[in-house]
Amino acid sequence: MNKVLLILFLSFSKSMIAQYKIDPQLKKEFFNLYKKLQSLTNSEFLNEYKDGISLFYKIKEDTLNKQDIIKSKNNIEVYTIDTVTGEIDTTDSQSTNEPVPSKQTPYPFYCVCEYQRDTLVITTGIAIFGEMKITSKLIHNKLTANYTESDSNDTLFKRTLSDDRLYGITIPAKIKSLNLNVKPHKNIPELFGKMRIVTNGYYYYANVYGFKNDYIYQRMNFEFLFRCHLKNPKKIISGN
Numbered sequence: 001m002n003k004v005l006l007i008l009f010l011s012f013s014k015s016m017i018a019q020y021k022i023d024p025q026l027k028k029e030f031f032n033l034y035k036k037l038q039s040l041t042n043s044e045f046l047n048e049y050k051d052g053i054s055l056f057y058k059i060k061e062d063t064l065n066k067q068d069i070i071k072s073k074n075n076i077e078v079y080t081i082d083t084v085t086g087e088i089d090t091t092d093s094q095s096t097n098e099p100v101p102s103k104q105t106p107y108p109f110y111c112v113c114e115y116q117r118d119t120l121v122i123t124t125g126i127a128i129f130g131e132m133k134i135t136s137k138l139i140h141n142k143l144t145a146n147y148t149e150s151d152s153n154d155t156l157f158k159r160t161l162s163d164d165r166l167y168g169i170t171i172p173a174k175i176k177s178l179n180l181n182v183k184p185h186k187n188i189p190e191l192f193g194k195m196r197i198v199t200n201g202y203y204y205y206a207n208v209y210g211f212k213n214d215y216i217y218q219r220m221n222f223e224f225l226f227r228c229h230l231k232n233p234k235k236i237i238s239g240n
Helices: 002-017 026-034 043-048 233-238
Strands: 052-063 107-116 119-126 130-139 142-151 168-180 190-199 202-204 216-231
Touching: 026 052, 026 190, 026 216, 119 216, 130 168, 130 190, 142 190
Parallel strands: 107 216
Antiparallel strands: 052 107, 052 216, 107 119, 119 130, 130 142, 142 168, 168 190, 190 216, 202 216
């Protein structure tokens, strides 16, 4: 009986420790998605992502306080009139021709991988009028992550309702899955990976019309493939 319990315990422990999987086909999957980018021949584009690139094919916001949406009793609906027919224009005014991230139209973000002592740090994001960044760490098969979002013009974020509003926040995130093409170590030249991640909730104060207290409580979901050249601090210092 004790032997059976020991086997079950060891099996459970192993499943808890092994938080990433090895998938040798990731390199092929990455390049299949990479071919979908429209800027492959742009030299500035290639130079910007020379250290690494992430291809985001899912970026989704979850609104966690939908119960706070105000339902007005005196709703006023505004219609657009077609100037040719004089009839109500029934086309979707919210639709645009801008692509959304998908496996047909991935979004390119920068990606940097480096070892900090025994910890592999994978950082990916974008910085335009602020920043959106995911930082994941892998040490001894244990994964941790956090998410940073900021705005350069306004204080739009809170961790809790009692906090002061901030230009930016960093909050914990959960890695739902991580696949790598090889077992990572300091001597490999590059790394391919695939990650699914969801952030903790945070308070956001932009585009909050119709919400009580003028805030949205939300979390972010991301899915992406990445390729990065592994930076070894010792090699950088030695000039190799």
